[in-house]
Amino acid sequence: MTLSRRMVLAGLVAGAARPVLGQTAPAGLRAVPAEDLVRAADLGGEVAYLVADSRSGLVLESRGATRPMPPASTAKAITALYALEALGPGHRFATRLIATGPVAGGVVQGDLVLAGGGDPTLNTDDLAQMAAQLRARGVSGVAGRFLVWAGALPYAREIADDQPVHVGYNPSVSGLILNHNRVHFEWRRAQGGYALTMDARGERHRPRAYTAAMDLANRKGPLFTYAEQGGKERWSVAQAALGKEGSRWLPVRRPELYAGDVFQTLARAQGVPLPAPQPVAAMPGGAVLVEHASAELRPILRDMLRYSTNITAEAVGMSASLRLGAAAGHGESGRAMAAWLRTRAGVEGARFADHSGLGAASRISAAEMVAALARLAPQHGLRPILRNFAMRDANGREDKAHPIRVAAKTGTLNFVSSLAGFMTAPDGTELVFAILTGDLARRARAAQTEQPEGNSAWLRRSRRLQQQLIERWGALYGT
Structure with a gap:
C-alpha cells in the first residue's frame, strides 16, 4: 500500500x-x-x-x-x-421519414426513406408512432422504393469480438438502431415440439421480425449458432437447452433491414403498404415528412x-x-x-x-x-x-x-x-x-x-x- x-x-x-x-x-x-x-x-x-x-x-x-x-x-x-x-446535454437524435418526390393523391412520387440519426433509444413503439404520423400526413402509398439509411454512424458488426455469438449486449452498431439492435426470441413447449417466435416487441406493439428466423437443433451444444443467408439472419438453438418456456433478446447484425422490416409491418397496419426495404449507402435528398426526436442527451x-x-x-x-x-x-x-x-x-x-x-x-x-x-x-x-x-x-x-x-x-x-x-x-x-x-x-x-x-x-x-x-x-x- x-x-x-x-x-x-x-x-x-x-x-x-x-x-x-x-x-x-x-x-x-x-x-x-x-x-x-x-x-x-x-x-x-x-x-x-x-x-x-x-x-x-x-x-x-x-x-x-x-x-x-x-x-x-x-x-x-x-x-x-x-x-x-x-x-x-440538450442534444436530441432524430429519425426521419423522407420523401424524394412530392406527395400526390396520397402517393409519394418517388422513394420513401427511413433515415436513422444514431438514436440509441429508438424502439418499436416509436416506429409505430411514425407510421401513424405518416398516414396522418395523407400518405397511403409509395410509387418508388422503400429505402433505409443507416449511415449516420459507421457500421460495426459487433462491439467486442471475444463475446459469445448470442449475447444481446454485443449487437452491431449503425446509424439506425432499433430496440438496442436486438430481436426477441421466445419459445414455448407445444404439441409435438416447440413453438418458436422472433419479434420486435415494444410495450404496445409486437410485430414479427421477418428478417430473423430460428431453427430447432437436435444437439447439446453449442447453445446457439448464427449465419446470414439471403439477407436473413438465421439462428439455431439446441433443443436440449430449452425448458418448458422462456425468452431472451438476441443481437441483430443487419440493423437497417431489421428496422425497415419492422416499419414496413407497422406502416401496413396503418394502411400504408410499402415495398420490401432496401439499404442505401448515400443519404437521399428530399422533404422530411415525419421526424421522431429522442429525449435529450x-x-x-x-x-x-x-x-x-x-x-x-x-x-x-x-x-x-x-x-x-x-x-x-x-x-x-x-x-x-x-x-x-x-x-x-x-x-x-x-x-x-x-x-x-x-x-x-x-x-x-x-x-x-x-x-x-x-x-x-x-x-x-x-x-x-x-x-x-x-x-x-x-x-x-x-x-x-x-x-x-x-x-x-x-x-x-x-x-x-x-x-x-x-x-x-x-x-x-x-x-x-x-x-x-x-x-x-x-x-x-x-x-x-x-x-x-x-x-x-x-x-x-x-x-x-x-x-x-x-x-x-x-x-x-x-x-
Whole structure:
C-alpha cells in the first residue's frame, strides 16, 4: 500500500515513481489494514485503487494506482463526459421519414426513406408512432422504393469480438438502431415440439421480425449458432437447452433491414403498404415528412449509466467523435476519446477499444480514472446522473441507513470488476475514487463463454472488497 499526500491533479497520473510525501497511514486507516482485505478477497490477478479528496485532490490512499487495467463499464462514465462536452446535454437524435418526390393523391412520387440519426433509444413503439404520423400526413402509398439509411454512424458488426455469438449486449452498431439492435426470441413447449417466435416487441406493439428466423437443433451444444443467408439472419438453438418456456433478446447484425422490416409491418397496419426495404449507402435528398426526436442527451446518459447499455455508449461516443471532427469508426472513435481525455484531463495512458468498456483491450489506471472524474465531472454535472451504489449489510441486503453515500458506475466482465465515482463520508467529506480488479489470465481462458465456472463467486468477492474499501475510507471521516 502506498499513501500519498500529493495532489492527484498535479502529478500522480503523470508518473508515480517520484517519492511520496506521506508515509504514515492515518489512525482510522491503520485499524483495518487494506492488504488484509485484499488477501482475504483472494481474487488473484490485480487489485488497484485510488481515493482522493474531490475538492483538494489530496490522495488519501492508493494501491497499484498507475497500473493500466480494463475499465469494463466504468468506461461509460468517460463516454458520458465526452458526449456531454461534444454534443451538449440538450442534444436530441432524430429519425426521419423522407420523401424524394412530392406527395400526390396520397402517393409519394418517388422513394420513401427511413433515415436513422444514431438514436440509441429508438424502439418499436416509436416506429409505430411514425407510421401513424405518416398516414396522418395523407400518405397511403409509395410509387418508388422503400429505402433505409443507416449511415449516420459507421457500421460495426459487433462491439467486442471475444463475446459469445448470442449475447444481446454485443449487437452491431449503425446509424439506425432499433430496440438496442436486438430481436426477441421466445419459445414455448407445444404439441409435438416447440413453438418458436422472433419479434420486435415494444410495450404496445409486437410485430414479427421477418428478417430473423430460428431453427430447432437436435444437439447439446453449442447453445446457439448464427449465419446470414439471403439477407436473413438465421439462428439455431439446441433443443436440449430449452425448458418448458422462456425468452431472451438476441443481437441483430443487419440493423437497417431489421428496422425497415419492422416499419414496413407497422406502416401496413396503418394502411400504408410499402415495398420490401432496401439499404442505401448515400443519404437521399428530399422533404422530411415525419421526424421522431429522442429525449435529450442527459436523461439518455442517465439511463445508460443506470442500465449499462452498451449500444447507447457506442452511439453517443461515436456521435461525439463525429461532432468533434474525429474519425468515428469503432476503434478510431475510442482512440479519439482517449486523445480528448489526454487534452482535457492530462490523462496520458488511457486507451479505449470502444465506448462501452466491453472490449477487453481498453485500459485505464485508477489514478487516471480519478483524475478524469475529479477534473471533468463537476463542470458537466456527472454525479447527479450516476447511479446510487447500494451499501449492504452482513446479510447482503441493502442498508438504506448506511452513513456513507456512494454515486458510482460499476463495471463487470468475466473475472473483471470495477467501481468508480464519488462517495460522501459520514461527516460530509466528498471523495472521488476508482477500484479496478481483474484476473486477466482467467478472463482469457473464459473467452466466448457466457457464464464461466467460478466467475460468479469471484465477482461477489470483488464487490465485497469494494464495499470494504469504501467503508475503510469513510471511517477516516466518521461522525
